[in-house]
Amino acid sequence: MSLPFGKICRKIQWEMMINAYINKNIMELSSERIMLYEENGTREIMSYSTSSADDCCLYDTEGKKHAIEGISEIHSSFLKMISLSDENKRNYPVLTELKQYLIDSDSFELLSPEKMRLSSRGFADSIGNAGEKLPSFIKSMNEKQKQDFNHNIKAVFGDHLAAVDAKTKGTPGWTQIISTERYLKKSMPIESKNMSDGVLRLLAFLAVIEINKKCITMLFDEIENGINLNYAEKLIEVLKKSCIKKGNQFIVTTHSTTFMDYVDKEEIIYLYRDPENGFTRAAALFDNPVFGRKLECFYPGEVFMNMSNEEIVTTLLKNREG
Amino acid sequence: MKEKRILLYGEGKTDYGTKNYGKITREESVYTEQEWLPGPIVHFIKKCAVKSGQDISIEYAEKECIDGKRRIKLGKKQMDELKRQGMTQGKALPARRFKIFALEKGFQFGIFYCDTDKIEKGKNTDKQACRKEFERIYREVDVGLDGAGSNMWKGLPMIALKMIECWLLSDENAYKLCFGSTPRAPVLPRKPELIWGSKGDKNSDYPKNYMDRILCQYQKESGLEIFNEIAEKTEADVLKDKCDISFQKFYIDIQKFLED
Numbered sequence: 001m002s003l004p005f006g007k008i009c010r011k012i013q014w015e016m017m018i019n020a021y022i023n024k025n026i027m028e029l030s031s032e033r034i035m036l037y038e039e040n041g042t043r044e045i046m047s048y049s050t051s052s053a054d055d056c057c058l059y060d061t062e063g064k065k066h067a068i069e070g071i072s073e074i075h076s077s078f079l080k081m082i083s084l085s086d087e088n089k090r091n092y093p094v095l096t097e098l099k100q101y102l103i104d105s106d107s108f109e110l111l112s113p114e115k116m117r118l119s120s121r122g123f124a125d126s127i128g129n130a131g132e133k134l135p136s137f138i139k140s141m142n143e144k145q146k147q148d149f150n151h152n153i154k155a156v157f158g159d160h161l162a163a164v165d166a167k168t169k170g171t172p173g174w175t176q177i178i179s180t181e182r183y184l185k186k187s188m189p190i191e192s193k194n195m196s197d198g199v200l201r202l203l204a205f206l207a208v209i210e211i212n213k214k215c216i217t218m219l220f221d222e223i224e225n226g227i228n229l230n231y232a233e234k235l236i237e238v239l240k241k242s243c244i245k246k247g248n249q250f251i252v253t254t255h256s257t258t259f260m261d262y263v264d265k266e267e268i269i270y271l272y273r274d275p276e277n278g279f280t281r282a283a284a285l286f287d288n289p290v291f292g293r294k295l296e297c298f299y300p301g302e303v304f305m306n307m308s309n310e311e312i313v314t315t316l317l318k319n320r321e322g
Numbered sequence: 323m324k325e326k327r328i329l330l331y332g333e334g335k336t337d338y339g340t341k342n343y344g345k346i347t348r349e350e351s352v353y354t355e356q357e358w359l360p361g362p363i364v365h366f367i368k369k370c371a372v373k374s375g376q377d378i379s380i381e382y383a384e385k386e387c388i389d390g391k392r393r394i395k396l397g398k399k400q401m402d403e404l405k406r407q408g409m410t411q412g413k414a415l416p417a418r419r420f421k422i423f424a425l426e427k428g429f430q431f432g433i434f435y436c437d438t439d440k441i442e443k444g445k446n447t448d449k450q451a452c453r454k455e456f457e458r459i460y461r462e463v464d465v466g467l468d469g470a471g472s473n474m475w476k477g478l479p480m481i482a483l484k485m486i487e488c489w490l491l492s493d494e495n496a497y498k499l500c501f502g503s504t505p506r507a508p509v510l511p512r513k514p515e516l517i518w519g520s521k522g523d524k525n526s527d528y529p530k531n532y533m534d535r536i537l538c539q540y541q542k543e544s545g546l547e548i549f550n551e552i553a554e555k556t557e558a559d560v561l562k563d564k565c566d567i568s569f570q571k572f573y574i575d576i577q578k579f580l581e582d
Contacts, residue, residue, distance in 0.1 A: 258397060261399040
């Protein structure tokens with residue numbers, strides 16, 4: 001995979017073997033390897049194996065091997081065991097940058113309008129996994145962030161929704177989101193407790209763009225949930241602009257053919273279950289010539305609308321065999 | 323010149339034809355000439371092709387695949403594009419589906435036939451109003467056949483003002499050749515595109531009713547076979563002069579369409 005961590009985009013190969021002990025309800029790392037692709041070839045920068053004499057090896061910038069002994073069971077990636085000390089940053093810059101990138105990257109797959117609707121307290125530098133800190137995050141935005149946030153809200157909602165901000169009541173104070181809905185003859189303030197699920201989710205997506213991090217990856221699950229599809233085009237446009245501006249990457253899952261229509265074909269990966277063995281497979285769908293040709297007259301989502309899952313999977317499997 | 327393979331779509335049996343149930347063994351989406359009983363517009367297209375010196379072969383799109391249960395589904399983005407051009411009603415949608423269907427089936431050329439049918443009440447015999455309506459529907463179909471996509475595609479609207487019967491009521495010599503004499507009672511209309519009347523009144527100038535009365539003189543009835551006979555004997559130049567709004571437009575367009 002190619003990842004935008006550090007100052008430049010790097011290509012790494014990351015292999016991991018995990019043993020699952022169902023009766024004990026635990027998983028154990030059996031082996032792990034990270035290879036870095038460089039101009040003059042690939043080199044290993046980390047390896048771990050329970051079956052090797054040197055349990056774990058890190059390779060420094062000169063390619064020198066440093067074995068780390070005495071590691072007992074590991075239930076996750078070995079990368080977790082590497083501290084972000086200055087010494088490690090000096091000796092293993094790629095590994096530490098990779099770890100920092102993974103720590104900074106955020107997953108918002110549990111966004112809950114119910115939690116976003118509630119007040120939150122204090123300040124926050126993110127919206128929280130479920131969006132529970134959205135009001136606090138909006139409150140924490142500086143002038144520039146708020147300006148950009150409201151600019152994007154206008155881009156998506158038009159003039160209908162304006163002046164989205166956070167308001168704190170009481171001491172020590174609970175913060176709510178406040179917006180103004182504008183109609184021809186009337187404007188009305190709306191508090192987050194009265195906002196619809198779709199509006200809250202959209203505000204969450206637009207707020208996430210203002211998180212003060214660059215060159216990270218953010219994950220959204222089923223972006224279309226609760227969202228009026230008339231906002232799909234503008235939302236994707238805003239997310240794309242943010243990617244270019246901040247070097248961030250959004251990984252978004254969707255079943256919505258409407259959302260797919262607004263994404264470039266190179267950006268679409270299709271996940272499916274192999275009918276023979278149930279393995280989950282991934283395919284860059286439009287690299288397949290059959291689907292690529294369909295883009296002559298269909299937008300990406302329309303290809304899905306006009307084919308069944310079975311037809312798509314059969315075509316992909318045929319291509320793999322070929 | 324290389325033969326051009328054209329996909330044709332129409333409104334129904336009496337214009338573009340119907341499946342030849344004796345020759346087909348299963349439901350298809352595209353039918354060859356052997357599997358299809360062509361309608362009168364096929365004769366008109368072939369006459370124009372002869373004039374242009376271009377060899378063509380025609381295949382036929384199954385109606386279900388354009389306007390029925392098996393029709394292509396269009397997504398929001400494509401619909402929004404049509405909406406931006408003011409074209410979400412009328413013929414733009416089926417024309418767009420036809421274009422996509424044709425490209426999917428590997429065709430680079432397609433002809434989409436439809437009628438204008440009636441104009442606004444009270445204006446059905448007004449030439450200017452008829453021309454305006456014809457141009458409106460032509461634009462709808464043209465937008466539908468165009469849109470984003472392959473540079474290798476050429477789609478052509480073929481629109482009868484007001485229905486196929488009007489075109490078939492153009493050349494009196496065709497009737498002489500088919501039935502032995504030119505129509506007398508009634509005679510063919512001077513301006514077939516501008517006739518109109520009440521559908522329910524058999525004596526009105528509603529084109530289908532007019533056609534029925536013409537054919538009655540020869541003890542014939544309207545139908546695919548008769549329409550084909552008349553179309554086959556109709557001269558394209560005569561049709562072009564008598565139907566100088568709709569057929570003339572098609573006649574000029576198809577010459578460019580068939581050019582390499």
